Amino acid sequence: MNTLRAAAAAAAERLEAMAAEAGLGITRSQIWRGLGAVALLSAGFANMQAGVIGGLVGAVVGVAVALMALRANRHRRGRVIEAQLPGFLEAIARGLRTGSHIGPATVEAASRTPPPLHHEVAPLAAELGRGLRSADVFDRWARRCPVSGAGLAAAAMAFAATAGGARARAIDGVAATLRDRAALEAEVRSLTTQARASAMMIAALPLGFMAMSASVGDHSAGFLFTTRLGLAILACGLALDLAGGLWMRRIVNSRR
Numbered sequence: 001m002n003t004l005r006a007a008a009a010a011a012a013e014r015l016e017a018m019a020a021e022a023g024l025g026i027t028r029s030q031i032w033r034g035l036g037a038v039a040l041l042s043a044g045f046a047n048m049q050a051g052v053i054g055g056l057v058g059a060v061v062g063v064a065v066a067l068m069a070l071r072a073n074r075h076r077r078g079r080v081i082e083a084q085l086p087g088f089l090e091a092i093a094r095g096l097r098t099g100s101h102i103g104p105a106t107v108e109a110a111s112r113t114p115p116p117l118h119h120e121v122a123p124l125a126a127e128l129g130r131g132l133r134s135a136d137v138f139d140r141w142a143r144r145c146p147v148s149g150a151g152l153a154a155a156a157m158a159f160a161a162t163a164g165g166a167r168a169r170a171i172d173g174v175a176a177t178l179r180d181r182a183a184l185e186a187e188v189r190s191l192t193t194q195a196r197a198s199a200m201m202i203a204a205l206p207l208g209f210m211a212m213s214a215s216v217g218d219h220s221a222g223f224l225f226t227t228r229l230g231l232a233i234l235a236c237g238l239a240l241d242l243a244g245g246l247w248m249r250r251i252v253n254s255r256r
Helices: 003-023 029-073 076-097 102-111 117-129 134-144 150-160 167-215 217-226 228-254
Strands: none
Touching: 003 117, 003 134, 076 150, 076 167, 102 150, 117 228, 134 150, 134 217, 150 167, 167 228, 217 228
16 A cells, blocks of 8 residues: 555656646646546547447546657746746846846846746845855756756856956856757757657557547447457557657657
8 A cells, every 4th residue: 555655646746747847837636637537538438439448448548648748748848948048147137237246136137037937046046135155056056957058057147256347248148159059959849840740640640540430330449449359459559559659759859
């Protein structure tokens, strides 16, 4: 019993982390309710077409598709934060040009930054507001911020906190670099969108054909879901479809 509870808690934490990475902003209970609704709808449709066993298979397939969609969007929050980071740095640079020190300028910029980046920079602003050493604060922030550009941004802010001269210009230069990097990554994603969509469509075609055949009253659904041979064929088909989908996903990602 304790092992099952631990496994359920670990699965819940993983689902919550995936939802947060996707930028959904929903609670753990909402995640479970959503998956339950997907399972019930899928099971109800499959049960009308292929009986109880078909309902069970439909529930599993529906939840699997929902989890795949959630996982496919797991980097969405990070991309939004990457896109907001240059604006945050430019706001700090504007504060420095008006004569503010790096701490007050960062606190002011954090207060004006929208989510989800606001949730990442709010602890940074709180630590600076308590008068902690700027270089240490920026270093800790870079380690806990979930985007690759945080290290470069933290280095620029730490330099501005300790050096004189054109501090605002240096931060603006880093902001321009991060903006160009984000634009390049967006272009790469757009160029690979067609390949990813084609891979998903090819993987979904067998499931769609099976659902269409069941909806028109074809006897193949009864054979697949009510006989041992049919269930064996269904399991092999789903396994091969999953393997093909993962293979195509790996090929597409290797080109990025």
